[in-house]
Amino acid sequence: MKIEIYSRFSLKAMKKLWYWRVRAGNGEIVAQGEGVVNRGDALGTIARLKAELPGARVVNMGGD
Numbered sequence: 001m002k003i004e005i006y007s008r009f010s011l012k013a014m015k016k017l018w019y020w021r022v023r024a025g026n027g028e029i030v031a032q033g034e035g036v037v038n039r040g041d042a043l044g045t046i047a048r049l050k051a052e053l054p055g056a057r058v059v060n061m062g063g064d
Contacts, residue, residue, distance in 0.1 A: 001025060001053055003046050006061035010035060018042040022049065022056070 002023050010017045017035030020042050024030050031049075036042050046058055 001056040002059050003049055003053070003056050004059050004061045005039075005042055005046060007039070008035070013037075020046055020049070022053070 003020060004023065005018065005020050007016050007018050009015070013035070015037065017037060018039045018041070019033055019035050021032035022030050033042065033045060050056060050058070
């Protein structure tokens with residue numbers, strides 16, 4: 001299982017938003033979050049997810 005963090009530019013919000021998603025071992029997305037403005041907010045959620053999924057690895061999918 002892995003937790004991915006990534007960013008995308010939102011035309012609706014007119015700014016970069018950060019997202020997270022959890023992928024099962026077979027590659028299927030089993031959970032995902034809505035976009036947040038601050039990367040730190042997404043990382044905070046990921047830290048809580050890691051507490052529940054200790055074997056999951058965190059992968060930065062891009063976006064600085």
